[in-house]
Amino acid sequence: MQKRGRKQVYRLVGASLGVLVVSSVFVKALFDRQPEATQFMKSGAELQSAAVQIQDINVLKALPTAKRTEKLTAIAHAKKPIESSRARYLLATDLLQQGQAKKALEQLKGLDADYPVLAPYVLVKQAQALEKTGDGAKSQETWQDLLKRHPSDPAAAEALVALSKTNPQYGDQAIAQFPAHPRTIEIAQQRLQKDPNQRDALQAIARHGLYLEKYTAYLDHLVEKYRNQLTPADWEAIAFGYWEKQQYGKAGTAYAKAPLTARNAYRTARGLQLGETGGATDAYIRTVNTFPTAPEAGLALIRLSKIVQPEFAIAYLDQAIARFPDRAGEALLQKSKLLDELNSKESAAQTRQYLLSRHGKSDAAAELRWQLASEQAKAGDTQTAWKWAAPIVTQNPDSELAPEAAFWVGKWATQLGKSKEAQETFEFVLKKYPQSYYAWRSADLLGWNVGDFSSVRDLKPAVARPSARPPLPVGSDALRELHQLGQDQDTWKLWQVEFQNAATPTVSEQFTDGVIRLGIGDHLDGIFMVSHLSQRETAEELQQYRALKQQMSYWYALYPFPYLEPIEAWSQERQLNPLLVTALIRQESRFMSNITSSAGAKGLMQVMPDTGAWIAEKIKLKEYQLAKPDDNIKLGTWYLDYTHDEYDNNSMLAVASYNAGPGAVGDWVAKKGIGDPDQFVESIPYDETRGYVKLVFENYWNYLRLYNPEISQKLAQISPKNGMN
Structure with missing residues (x-):
């Protein structure tokens, strides 16, 4: 925004x-x-019978409580044991959440015997229900019964945690027996609140608490307090934790102390490089020398070539070409670029030719072909551009560039008056790459009812979400x-x-x-x-x-x-295509309502606080919270409507404005005009915004092909393995 x-x-x-x-x-x-x-x-x-009932139960989850209870009760009284047990379990779960523990116990009575696959979980629910009724003694008996009957089942962790409230030894047992269970991690956190230096608790969190909000703070404390007492295995767990949290410098330092493996050696170097902490070059060289035949050595050579002087880099690339055939294409392309920098034009050209002739099926060859095709297209030679792009589809069909190359072959065919070839190419894109942004563009140019940049806002596609898992x-x-x-x-x-x-x-x-x-x-x-x-x-x-x-x-x-109901409601209010709104939310926040960007944008549609305040004043909204999905979508859709109004309902420009701001987009349009909208997208000067526009509309297309019956069925006729049928 x-x-x-x-x-x-x-x-x-x-x-x-x-x-x-x-x-x-x-x-x-x-x-x-x-x-x-x-x-x-x-x-x-x-199985077929069970699948039907599972589907029914999942549909029931969305019903109002009273209606859901009625339906589940009917299934519970049916004479099908599996379905009946499932319904009783779900009824009991609902009743517990509603505070009706006694009624929950009625559903749970004898269910552990009738429903063996979830017997330990039935006992968990029984113990919880008994505690809520005030029968603490009976609850304790049930927890003990669970430990006796299912001592090694992970559900026993629930019993150990519950019993640890009166006997800490049960907490010790939980940490020893089920260290990864989230309830055990809760015990570790509680103990650290009392004594922040408990090593066992810190180690349990380091290995199994990656999902905790303050996870890296626990890692930092463990390293600071027990640095000289940690084993290589401890360091490997710590390194993995830092790596997953994108604290690469700390991860690289920790991997250096972990067991010496090719993966750990490479991550030491890569972590030091990304963390900009120094020592990456030596660490990469160490990886290559210590594990000369490991795949990580090949990648290390490529990485080295990008951080040393060109004359030294070429030597590393030659090693990669000679020793790692799967990396040869990438190394050859990088080598050609370095030779150009060194003004060795003839050698660079020979290297590119060698890449195409000997490693023509590599992703690097696809990158080179597309670079040459793009240069010819910009020069106005679409025939030669076609010549370079077409082999990407045949020689590099799995390349990320293949859908783009195929689409532009179709566009160029149109420009050259070859309408039949163009149609066949667009159909090929839909068949071979049905998930791509270029499949949407191809569907549009084939006349499908999917909307183009100027009309997609006004579409109101039906949405049918599948009901079972x-x-x-x-x-x-x-x-x-x-x-x-x-x-x-x-x-x-x-x-x-x-x-x-x-x-x-x-x-x-x-x-x-x-x-x-x-x-x-x-x-x-x-x-x-x-x-x-x-x-x-x-x-x-x-x-x-x-x-x-x-x-x-x-x-x-x-x-x-997720959030289908508020998305549809506010899309209707703003007269926006709900799948376009969904696509934008997926790109902005991945549907996480409680996240904040590095710049301070908040919530599902990443609304900046000052922009949110400006919108709220416009619509006379006195109270709102950007972390609340409904409020955030309300404000975000207003702004998306505003950017559409700024550009005469051109959704491409509206989406670009949502990312880069109307001022920047206005400057682009003023300088170049829109012309061919596909070419305009490719010429957006901000790399992020150019990618953002493509990804939002790729999201839109995928939601359309997955959730709209008309398009999914139409696509299935062309691409039966990828369409819904």
Whole structure:
């Protein structure tokens, strides 16, 4: 938003609760791929019946309390054991939240025997309900019963924490047996309030409390107090924590004291470089010399070439070219740029030719081809530009540049009067790259009802959110069951115990972690975990990632849809396309209502306080809080309406103004005019704003293709693996 710094660094200051709902289309298929699922959930006919009821229950979650209770009660009295048990569990959970503990106990009676997959959690609810009724003695008995019957189940941590209130030894047992459980971390925090120097508590938080708001303060204190007593394993945990919190300088220093592995050696160097603390060059050289055949050595050589003098950099790049074929393309492109700097034009040209001839399928070759195509297009030679861009689609189909190259081949074909080739190319973009910004532009140019830059504001696309969840790809039976029932907080707590591989997760584990984070409203990190799967490098991991991308569950996780009701309400009030508003919110805040940018912008639509005050005065709003979703969307949509009015409802200019400010956009338009809007976008002088515009409209397109039945069905006819059908 206007008056905000163009570089945003978000600070997580809280997380709201949310529910991620994803498509039921894949429920059976995903279960069929999970041999470790429980037998009663693997039965074909019973699975289909259970899926129907799960879908019903998730739909019921959105109903008013009375209606929901009525529906759940009907399911609870049905003669289907699994569905009945699920309904009783949900009824009991609702009743506890409503303060009706006695009625909750009625639903819970005998449920632990009827519902074995969640038996420990039934006992947790019983103990909590008994405590709320004032029967402390019976509650204590139930906690003890849970420990006796399920001593190794993570739910036992709840019992240990409850019992530790009267006997601290149970707290010691919780820290020893379930150090990762969030309830155990609460004990550690409580102990540190009394004595900030308890080493065991600090170490537990360092390893398992990454989600805590003041996590890095705990790390700082642990390092300061016990620096000389920490083991290499301790330093590795501390380093990972700093790294995840983007405190790279501290992370690099800590990784230097961790066990000597290729990964830790590389992160030592990279952390020192990013943290600008000095010593990165020596650390990179140490990585290369100590682990000469490790993939990290190849990356270290590339990094070295960018921080030393060009004449030395070329030697490092030659090593990368000779020893690491998967890095050769990147090294050759970097080498050609350095040779240009050294005024060795002929050698630079030969290096580029070698790149194209010997490593033409690399991402670096795609980058070079697109650079040459863009230069020719700017010079007005669209025919030659086409010649350079077309091979990107065939030789580098997985490059990030491929959708852009294909789209512009279509645009250039149009300019050259080749309408048939243009249409075929735009259809290809939709088929091959249906998730891209350029797929939206292609759909528009093919005449689809998706809106263009001047008309997208006025569209009011129907929104149909899927109602059920596919199972998680990994995790225990209890974890999957809690997730299916929408018990997101309990799912998250259990996952903290089960997720033992956070530093080097598998593709399935990382996706599961992202989905679970989304479930508790941590959309910032949840979306990051899902989107960052694209950074996998090994052939096996990339194959798993590409298979995952074929599932709609991946896309629903990447484009969640919280706050639908206030978004639709205020979009209607401002006469804005609700999916455009959703797209902008996703880009601005990742749906985190309690975050503040480095420049001070707040909330879902990142409203600057002074801008918010100006808007509030305009609309005569006396009381508001930027952290409240409804207030923030109310103010943010007013401003988006204002930027549209400034530019005659051109949404491209309105969105650019939201990021860079109307003054900057006005200057661009005054100097160049709009002309071809696609070319205008590519020529936006602010790198951030240019990327911002593309990403907002890419978001818009993905929400449209995922949640609008008309477009999803139309896309399925062209790209059946990527459209909803």
